[in-house]
Amino acid sequence: MINRELIRLRIVQLTYAYYQGDGKPMDVAEKELMFSFDKAYELYLYLLSVLVKVHRLAIHKNEARIARMTRQGNNPNGIFPEKMLAENKFLVQLNENETLIAYMEKKKEWIEEEAFIKKLYTTFTESSIYELYLTKEEFDYEADREVVRKLYKTFVQGNEDFDNLIEDHCIYWNDDKFLIDSFVLKTIKRFTPESTPAQELLPKFSSDEDSEFALQLFRAVIARADETREIIRANARNWDLSRMAYMDVIIMQIALAEILEFPSIPLSVSINEYLDIAKVYSTPRSASYINGLLDNAVTKLRAEGIILKERSAK
Numbered sequence: 001m002i003n004r005e006l007i008r009l010r011i012v013q014l015t016y017a018y019y020q021g022d023g024k025p026m027d028v029a030e031k032e033l034m035f036s037f038d039k040a041y042e043l044y045l046y047l048l049s050v051l052v053k054v055h056r057l058a059i060h061k062n063e064a065r066i067a068r069m070t071r072q073g074n075n076p077n078g079i080f081p082e083k084m085l086a087e088n089k090f091l092v093q094l095n096e097n098e099t100l101i102a103y104m105e106k107k108k109e110w111i112e113e114e115a116f117i118k119k120l121y122t123t124f125t126e127s128s129i130y131e132l133y134l135t136k137e138e139f140d141y142e143a144d145r146e147v148v149r150k151l152y153k154t155f156v157q158g159n160e161d162f163d164n165l166i167e168d169h170c171i172y173w174n175d176d177k178f179l180i181d182s183f184v185l186k187t188i189k190r191f192t193p194e195s196t197p198a199q200e201l202l203p204k205f206s207s208d209e210d211s212e213f214a215l216q217l218f219r220a221v222i223a224r225a226d227e228t229r230e231i232i233r234a235n236a237r238n239w240d241l242s243r244m245a246y247m248d249v250i251i252m253q254i255a256l257a258e259i260l261e262f263p264s265i266p267l268s269v270s271i272n273e274y275l276d277i278a279k280v281y282s283t284p285r286s287a288s289y290i291n292g293l294l295d296n297a298v299t300k301l302r303a304e305g306i307i308l309k310e311r312s313a314k
Helices: 004-020 026-071 081-086 089-095 098-106 113-125 128-134 141-155 160-167 177-190 208-223 225-234 246-261 267-281 286-303
Strands: none
Touching: 004 026, 004 177, 004 208, 004 246, 004 267, 026 081, 026 089, 026 098, 026 113, 026 177, 026 208, 081 113, 081 128, 089 141, 113 141, 113 160, 128 141, 141 177, 208 225, 208 246, 225 246, 225 286, 246 267, 246 286, 267 286
8 A cells, every 4th residue: 555655745844844853763763664554554554444434323323323223113114325335235244353343442533533434425425426326226336436436535535623533543554645645545446245244455566676666765765865966066057055955855855865776777767756745845946946956866876887878767
């Protein structure tokens, strides 16, 4: 699940904190880096558990409706919002998933959580997306899974109230949710009618290589700090390092460390990834400046034979 986009972002954040904290011991910094990945994966499980909690609320409401209608002598069968959500085939699978059950048994519920789940349930069931779903003639598995995906994408992804709620409970989640949301949507599409309670969710890392990449890159950033700062200084066009935005320097150091340390990664990939980070985490003009400086630096490093790959490599 944790891919290189998230790894690079986390290393920018941790490197910034590393230098701001007067250089904590490297082993401590590495443990903090890996702990931050643990928390990112926890957020992934938590977001999936939100859907389970909405489903369980629907089950409770449906049971109450059946009991009420039975007492009144009415037929409880038919198409009702709570009934169709309670019987949603995908949500039934998610509610039985062994990995999620184990996670939810250990996690303590936040005080604000119950109110949020109730609000989200109401938002789901009163939405035009759900109303359209209820007009279907046949409620097959594909329709059930797709309506959950649409509801999540519309009302959970980008939900500012929810974003604020989770940020209050974990500082590591401040910048992760938008990316983790995409992993939740990917997970929803991985389920099939044949999925069992043992259905695997996304692994913590997309591959073993990505876990190794994270530690190797972080170590290279610190070990090559003097070297990369000198490269920046030499290509700064009469700008002293002290006059540059501190985050810009950090981003360029990490980009250069990756370029020098990983010859198999195309230059265009490395540079573009850090330009995207700069657009979000630094000044409005940073990406353009960083691009120009890195381009100059790469041209010189290639001329000196220090790097061999081309900027336009795919």
